[in-house]
Amino acid sequence: MTDEKRDKKHETILPIGPFHPLLKEPEYFKVHVDGEKVTDFDFRLGFNHRGIEKIVESKTYSMATTLLGKVCGICNQAHSLAFSIGVEKINKITVPKRGKYIRTITFELERIQSHLLWLGVMAEAIGFETVFMHSWRERERTNYLFELMTGNRIAKEMSVVGGSKWDLDEKTGKKVLSELPNLVKFANNMERVFTKDKLVHKRLKEVGVLSKEEAKHFDVVGPVARASSLDFDIRKNSPYEVYKDFEFNVIVGDGADCLERTLVRIREIKESAEIIRQCIELLPGGEHRLKFFKSAEGKTTSRVEAPRGENAHFMVTGEMNPVRLKIRAPTYANIPPLKTMLLNQKIADVPPIIISIDPCFSCTDRIAVYKKGELVKRV
Amino acid sequence: MLREVLRSIFKKPATSSFPFEDHVPENHRGKIKWIPEKCIYCRLCERSCPTGACKFIPPKKAGEKGTIEIDIGKCVFCYECVLACPKDALEGTLDYKLAYISKSEKADEKLRKKN
Numbered sequence: 001m002t003d004e005k006r007d008k009k010h011e012t013i014l015p016i017g018p019f020h021p022l023l024k025e026p027e028y029f030k031v032h033v034d035g036e037k038v039t040d041f042d043f044r045l046g047f048n049h050r051g052i053e054k055i056v057e058s059k060t061y062s063m064a065t066t067l068l069g070k071v072c073g074i075c076n077q078a079h080s081l082a083f084s085i086g087v088e089k090i091n092k093i094t095v096p097k098r099g100k101y102i103r104t105i106t107f108e109l110e111r112i113q114s115h116l117l118w119l120g121v122m123a124e125a126i127g128f129e130t131v132f133m134h135s136w137r138e139r140e141r142t143n144y145l146f147e148l149m150t151g152n153r154i155a156k157e158m159s160v161v162g163g164s165k166w167d168l169d170e171k172t173g174k175k176v177l178s179e180l181p182n183l184v185k186f187a188n189n190m191e192r193v194f195t196k197d198k199l200v201h202k203r204l205k206e207v208g209v210l211s212k213e214e215a216k217h218f219d220v221v222g223p224v225a226r227a228s229s230l231d232f233d234i235r236k237n238s239p240y241e242v243y244k245d246f247e248f249n250v251i252v253g254d255g256a257d258c259l260e261r262t263l264v265r266i267r268e269i270k271e272s273a274e275i276i277r278q279c280i281e282l283l284p285g286g287e288h289r290l291k292f293f294k295s296a297e298g299k300t301t302s303r304v305e306a307p308r309g310e311n312a313h314f315m316v317t318g319e320m321n322p323v324r325l326k327i328r329a330p331t332y333a334n335i336p337p338l339k340t341m342l343l344n345q346k347i348a349d350v351p352p353i354i355i356s357i358d359p360c361f362s363c364t365d366r367i368a369v370y371k372k373g374e375l376v377k378r379v
Numbered sequence: 380m381l382r383e384v385l386r387s388i389f390k391k392p393a394t395s396s397f398p399f400e401d402h403v404p405e406n407h408r409g410k411i412k413w414i415p416e417k418c419i420y421c422r423l424c425e426r427s428c429p430t431g432a433c434k435f436i437p438p439k440k441a442g443e444k445g446t447i448e449i450d451i452g453k454c455v456f457c458y459e460c461v462l463a464c465p466k467d468a469l470e471g472t473l474d475y476k477l478a479y480i481s482k483s484e485k486a487d488e489k490l491r492k493k494n
């Protein structure tokens with residue numbers, strides 16, 4: 001709605017956050033409403049800034065991958081992997097193939113875990129608590145597999161510079177393979193529920209529409225972009241690690257609404273399961289990690305396709321520790337289009353729309369210091 | 380959905396009855412044990428620890444060797460110290476019940492054992 005047309009006199013401001021039961025992380029959304037309709041939207045980030053980019057400058061490379069795993073609780077592999085790939089690129093390290101395969105297995109399993117978690121949160125937001133319970137029950141399977149493979153359910157710390165921190169024995173590999181059909185079965189079941197259920201359609205269909213042109217304009221990434229018919233996936237567009245070795249499809253949908261974003265993620269679970277199956281079957285032998293102590297000086301950017309979209313790390317390396325690291329988390333690209341998605345929607349649709357971009361605010365929070373209107377420093 | 384509901388009536392619960400039954404995988408990362416007999420005091424573990432949890436405590440009297448202490452309040456169980464140790468003097472255990480009610484209780488190991 002353009003500003004002239006807006007009836008500002010009858011507008012009410014509905015603040016959501018910084019601390020609100022809807023949000024799992026502190027963030028502030030200012031929703032202007034006229035009756036039931038959303039007329040304007042604004043947001044503020046920065047309530048959860050932890051300064052990880054600064055802390056990393058005082059850590060050595062093996063410590064840095066551990067610390068970067070803490071950037072995001074859900075997709076912690078995405079950050080340590082992006083950093084490892086960058087440092088390996090600068091030093092021209094040939095990482096053992098086995099290490100790369102093992103990293104890919106946990107990385108894809110993490111995507112399944114993240115999508116299942118998101119599905120539960122989304123279902124809860126539309127009041128479908130049964131699906132919330134079921135998808136979190138299935139997510140438990142992936143967490144158990146992580147514990148078997150790496151020794152920890154959440155902080156996996158599989159990617160390190162030079163390979164994978166832990167090896168994968170045959171027994172665990174078989175266990176992972178045997179759990180995959182259960183996850184695929186659940187994804188099929190959910191696909192059926194979300195394509196057929198009329199109540200779900202009432203809540204999600206044509207809600208929060210972001211057309212292809214708008215998606216392109218805002219440069220959205222990940223499942224949000226793919227649900228708006230943008231065929232963009234770093235795993236296919238500029239393959240990193242060993243993705244060239246596998247056959248898989250990039251899931252693209254054309255609904256451009258909340259329902260399509262849900263379906264894209266559900267279908268991605270099946271694709272990831274397929275990648276993991278190929279990975280374990282093709283797993284080469286040999287070493288899984290190279291020793292790495294000192295780095296060459298240089299700068300580079302590395303990108304990986306995290307569960308939420310493209311995750312980019314820009315780094316300048318020194319001999320013992322990184323000199324500068326800049327993380328562009330996927331949510332950072334997906335927040336601006338929220339305004340377009342929310343305009344003229346109902347208040348009750350605000351939670352599903354915000355959740356449909358799979359926001360992860362603590363990864364996104366950055367701080368820029370301004371003095372008298374001039375940018376002094378970015379942290 | 381209805382089929383799922385009917386099936387669930389006869390199924391075992393998905394959760395485990397925790398205090399009576401534990402399921403910890405064999406390579407779970409739990410509390411770290413230091414074995415003084417194997418240690419050569421190279422302090423590589425201290426240098427590789429990202430959180431500063433692993434510390435060398437200097438000896439109080441001359442002739443003693445000092446100890447390696449791991450502050451489990453700071454430790455994130457990344458096992459960098461275990462991997463860095465050249466003599467396998469640090470060992471992972473499956474002990475994961477490391478919660479304390481207060482800091483003073485944490486200091487008093489004896490009190491913990493009594494409970």
Ligand code: SF4
Binds near residue numbers: 433461
């Ligand atoms: S496990 Fe990690 S955090 Fe804990 S003492 Fe060892 S190196 Fe430090």
Ligand code: SF4
Binds near residue numbers: 425
């Ligand atoms: S790295 Fe191992 S041998 Fe060296 S001081 Fe630590 S525990 Fe002792």
